[in-house]
Structures are given as C-alpha cells and as structure tokens.
Amino acid sequence: MAGSPxxxxxxxxxxxxxxxxxxxxxxxxxxxxxxCHYEVQSKENWDLRLPAALIYCDSRGMIxxxxxxxxxxxxxxxxxxxxxxxxxRIHGEADGAYRVSANYLVLHTTEEGETRIYSTGKYQDxxxxxxxxxxxxxxxxxxxxxxxxNLLAVPL
Amino acid sequence: MAGSPxxxxxxxxxxxxxxxxxxxxxxxxxxxxxxCHYEVQSKENWDLRLPAALIYCDSRGMIxxxxxxxxxxxxxxxxxxxxxxxxxRIHGEADGAYRVSANYLVLHTTEEGETRIYSTGKYQDxxxxxxxxxxxxxxxxxxxxxxxxNLLAVPL
Amino acid sequence: MAGSPxxxxxxxxxxxxxxxxxxxxxxxxxxxxxxCHYEVQSKENWDLRLPAALIYCDSRGMIxxxxxxxxxxxxxxxxxxxxxxxxxRIHGEADGAYRVSANYLVLHTTEEGETRIYSTGKYQDxxxxxxxxxxxxxxxxxxxxxxxxNLLAVPL
Numbered sequence: 001m002a003g004s005p006x007x008x009x010x011x012x013x014x015x016x017x018x019x020x021x022x023x024x025x026x027x028x029x030x031x032x033x034x035x036c037h038y039e040v041q042s043k044e045n046w047d048l049r050l051p052a053a054l055i056y057c058d059s060r061g062m063i064x065x066x067x068x069x070x071x072x073x074x075x076x077x078x079x080x081x082x083x084x085x086x087x088x089r090i091h092g093e094a095d096g097a098y099r100v101s102a103n104y105l106v107l108h109t110t111e112e113g114e115t116r117i118y119s120t121g122k123y124q125d126x127x128x129x130x131x132x133x134x135x136x137x138x139x140x141x142x143x144x145x146x147x148x149x150n151l152l153a154v155p156l
Numbered sequence: 157m158a159g160s161p162x163x164x165x166x167x168x169x170x171x172x173x174x175x176x177x178x179x180x181x182x183x184x185x186x187x188x189x190x191x192c193h194y195e196v197q198s199k200e201n202w203d204l205r206l207p208a209a210l211i212y213c214d215s216r217g218m219i220x221x222x223x224x225x226x227x228x229x230x231x232x233x234x235x236x237x238x239x240x241x242x243x244x245r246i247h248g249e250a251d252g253a254y255r256v257s258a259n260y261l262v263l264h265t266t267e268e269g270e271t272r273i274y275s276t277g278k279y280q281d282x283x284x285x286x287x288x289x290x291x292x293x294x295x296x297x298x299x300x301x302x303x304x305x306n307l308l309a310v311p312l
Numbered sequence: 313m314a315g316s317p318x319x320x321x322x323x324x325x326x327x328x329x330x331x332x333x334x335x336x337x338x339x340x341x342x343x344x345x346x347x348c349h350y351e352v353q354s355k356e357n358w359d360l361r362l363p364a365a366l367i368y369c370d371s372r373g374m375i376x377x378x379x380x381x382x383x384x385x386x387x388x389x390x391x392x393x394x395x396x397x398x399x400x401r402i403h404g405e406a407d408g409a410y411r412v413s414a415n416y417l418v419l420h421t422t423e424e425g426e427t428r429i430y431s432t433g434k435y436q437d438x439x440x441x442x443x444x445x446x447x448x449x450x451x452x453x454x455x456x457x458x459x460x461x462n463l464l465a466v467p468l
Binding site: 159160163166167169170171173174236238239240241242261263265269270271272273 | 316318354355356396398399400401402413415417429431432433434456457458
Binding site: 003004007010011013014015017018080082083084085086105107109113114115116117 | 160162198199200240242243244245246257259261273275276277278300301302
C-alpha cells in the first residue's frame, strides 16, 4: 500500500481534504509537523509580495488555536464543503523535504442543497516523510478568489 | 501499462466517468461486478442514517434495468455531462477488495453551451481486481448537492 | 523522481496548466514537439465531425505565433485562470507515443475576485518521451462549453 512518493503525497492531500470537509479539525492539524508554517494568501497580495496574510500560523500550536476558534464560530448556517485537489506535482526534494504544488477548488453547498464555487487557487507546499507518514512542513495557500465574505474564518 | 493498484483504480474511475459522459451505458454497467451494490444518497440522509436512497441497486441486473429506463427517458433537452473525479485514496484491502474513496464534481452543459455545476460529493467504494481488470463490488455515491430537479434519473 | 509513465504524464499536465495559468507562454510552447498538432474544438462540432476548429496549429511555430498574438491582446480586464486537470488515463502506446485522455475545468477569476466557470471538456492527446521529458505530439481540446465570448483567443 506504500506506493511511490507521489502516491503517498496524493494520499496526504486526500486526507487533508476529507479532514476539512468532515470538520475533523483535530485530524487535520495532525497532518502538519510540530514545527511548521501554514499561510493563506490572496493571489493579488502574493503577486505583489505584500506581507498581509488571511491566515498565518508558524507552528502546529497556532494552527490548533485557530481550530479551536473555528469550532466555536462555525455556528453560521450549515454548509458542506468539498475540496477537489488536482495537478499534484513534485518539483524536487532536498534534505528529505519534497517541494510540491497542486491546484484546489472548494465548493460549498448550502443547507438548501445548492452548490457554488467558494474558492479556487493553488498550494505551494513542503512535505516531509515521518514514521507516521507524510506531513506538511510548510503549506502556502494562494487563493485566486477573494470575493467571499467569510474567507478569514476557514482554512482552505 | 499495468501500474500500481492506485494507478489501476484511477483508470477505472476515468472509464467510469467517460462511459457516463459519453452515454455508453452498457460499457458503464460492465464496470460493476455481477453481484454488486450501487447506491446514490444525499449527504443529508447519509449523515442522519436515513434509509431512503435516490438510487438503490443490489445487482448488475438492477443497474442494467435502470440504464434501459434512462435510455428511454433521456429525451429531455440535450445536456453534456462532465465528471471530474479527484482525491482518489485507497484506505485498505481485505480479501482482495480495496476500500477506496474519491470526490467528484459533475458539470452539465446545456444545448446553448452554458456550463453549470450539477452535483458534487464523494464516492465510498469497494473495488476488486478480476481477470478483465478492476470492477466495482460496491459503490456508494453521497451527493452534497440536492437542489437539482432531475437527480433521480441520472447515475453519478 | 522519475516515476511511472502515468506519473510523468501527470507532471506534464501540471506543467501545462501552470504555464498557462501563470501566463508563461514560452514555457507552454516548450511542452509541444517541434512537429505537433494542437487543436481546440467545440464538442458540438467534434461530434458532428465538422472541420471548423476554434484553434488549429500544426507545428510548434504556429503555436508560438498564436502566443505572440496573445501577449499583445491580453490587455483585456485582468483575469486569473486556473486549470483543474483530472481523469488522466493512458489508453495505449505505439511507436513510443502514448494515447492519453483527461478532463479539464478552467475557472476564471475577475479583477474583483469573483470566480466562475470558463470552460470544461476533455483532452485527447498523444505524448512522446524525449530526452527532456514528455511532450505533446498531438493535443486535441474538445470543449463542452461554448457560451463564452472570448474562447477564440485563449488556449485551453
């Protein structure tokens, strides 16, 4: 079941997506290294190298704090989210860390059952293989979409 | 051309999608085992463990019957469908059956050439490898989207 | 990092997408063989075997010419594009050329940050492995979507 590095990384992305979509936020944080970096940026800011990030965490502890806030605030009208992660590509490996990019599309479905595009963009990640499988050492989300009112709250 | 189990399963999903999108329904039924289970559920019902399914077939014969009905009823304004299947992940293997999940997005394009989201959701499948390649022993479609008037008619 | 033929082809598709989405058009043309064929068709025309193509190039030189035009005309309101390429499937190999199909979804995000579906459809390609990696010998884009006013201009 081990598979190639690419297959292991595809599995990591699938687990990342299903943890978020199922709201298993503790499982989601477990996919990051203790010492890690997680950042959500708008493409506009990223391209202009502006520092302002929508989400900025530089440890798993900070990610867990954010998740705690999320659990308390996710009382807004119930939405299903669905991540489609494609174009997964390994760019290279150095000191055991794989540089990986991918594209994502997140769809939201309202309580009434209507589905709409929530966000699309790309991931620029660094992934290391620990004994318990691959984990994110660094994950930068660069969102094309910015016309969404609650982007601040939700990891992508 | 054989590839890893994951690569064979990716091929099965691609064939599943193109058979449906090209309306080659007989080819589509051939991707299931004789003894199989195919079910389409709304996420709402699935999460509440309600028994009502949008489609429920417990043999390839039943799937073929449904396909026959489809061919007769697909006289409604012509639509192209397009399946994007992502996040394919093997969860384990027991007695030759692989437990596999994936996400899907189905887009419909009208006769006027306009494309809109038809349905998104996930697959929870069991896949076995026969002499003629991998086949679905069990396929459960759990649709996030429910605000669609003709969901009953069309496999996902 | 080499991986299976399917993994190399997945990498080619990821590079194809990111070159277009990042507007690195020269990098994009480098993914084609010198002698190649690139064509964009509407599904409607394709199914009726009508010859009219939205884009038709039968060499890399012609593709480069089109790219030059693109660079001059892409002064219309700034849009981000995002390609999601899925369902990548090898159908066979003959004389070193792999027949490959895939589905795509292209999303456009306006300057205001709103994302909408631009085009969906499929690729029917032939890919050869050169010393510098896999390249497109033939690429046919068959677009389901036709209700888009600027389809003529942009490669898919």
